[in-house]
Amino acid sequence: MNNTALIPESSLDFLIQLKENNNKQWFEAHKPEYLNELKHIEAFADALLEELAKTDVLETPSGKKSVYRIYRDIRFSKDKTPFKTFWGGSFTRATKARRGGYYFHLEQGNSFLAGGFWGPNAADLKRIRSEFAHDAEPMRKILNSKTFISTFGTLQGEQLKTAPKGYDVHHEAIDLLRYKQFLVIKRFEDNEVLNPDFLEQATETLKNMRPFFDYMSEVLTTDINGASVL
Template sequence: MENTIIPESSLDFLHQLKTNNNKPWFEANKPKYLIELNHIENFAGALLHELSKTDVLETYSGKKSVYRIYRDIRFSKDKTPFKTFWGGSFTRATAARRGGYYFHIEKGNSFLAGGFWGPNASDIKRIRSEFAQDPESMQKILTSKSFVSTFGSLQGEQLKTAPKGYDVNHPAIELLRYKQFLIMKRFTDEEILSPLFLNQALETFQNMRPFFDYMSEILTTDVNGASTL
């Protein structure tokens, strides 16, 4: 099906926008932008449809998942008005299904990611208390064959030293240092444009589930394992 394929023109438009990142050029080329946006929204819709067969998501359509192309430049030194990538996300539904799936399509810099970008202080505290008591459960997920072959390793910002209340020699110190909990897989332009990419994207997101499910379990229980929902 055509709407499951990202055409090369969608990457080419981004490349042109990168060298002409100004409002007059964008307005003159807005019809072209809308055509390419439609391709991305259709692809996102197809991916959302397939992913919804195995997860509960509160994102209702491919169109709703795709981010606006306009940059928020109010607090940025970079005043270029437009993003030079297609980006979007699918949010896991209900309090019991925490985290979200993210896609980033850009010439030479495409990736799929998931996880917890900005957990609040209480969530980080709860996660660390679990890792401190039982690091093996998360380590088992992070060292599984499917995780390593797909994502490599857990990513995200880390403290340079031990978090407050933990010893620097704690056996789970590497996990305890994380402030973000992210996983990511990169794709080449050739992979993005391939008819196989929809299935590869779906498989990538599905391989996030053990990580998501365990993190959701942590964040919806107290230190004794009792539900907080």
């Protein structure tokens, strides 16, 4: 593993200061500190991308390109603070055959790794539900596996309070049919993020998403008969 990809305590500390001084004047005065900490995050993202690329195909060209801008888009937000108070980034799985993506979020007391489908469009959501209704067992097998439970616990994401249109509330797969988002998340304590083996833990966590991703990719690139739609 890459020893230059450690997350230093100063990277989390900078975010605490930014949260307390979320204004352009303070940020400009501390821009050199920000750029220094950003280098650490980009190095971590580069190393994580390198590890993921050993077992998956990703279209994100570099760790630097994966890291989100610190500047918030406040045009349509009631919250007018100009800066994000976390380090975040994502890696997109390449080609239409590999659906979904990986995400990392680093913040004091709120660090996590996640993956899945945050806002599936209507057609994708319809296709996923049709598959669950037809045969939910493959998905249940993934969600009930020891690795999934020990890493992520349960499938997460917004759910309907009742059955989606066209499905009976007593359908045997109603628990899965209610999902509007399909997310897998693992949270980390600050001491874990700052630990020298965090890159290894992060890599293992994201690799453990693969059965979920592979299943969802297959569903979203085939019709209900299993024929390719690509």
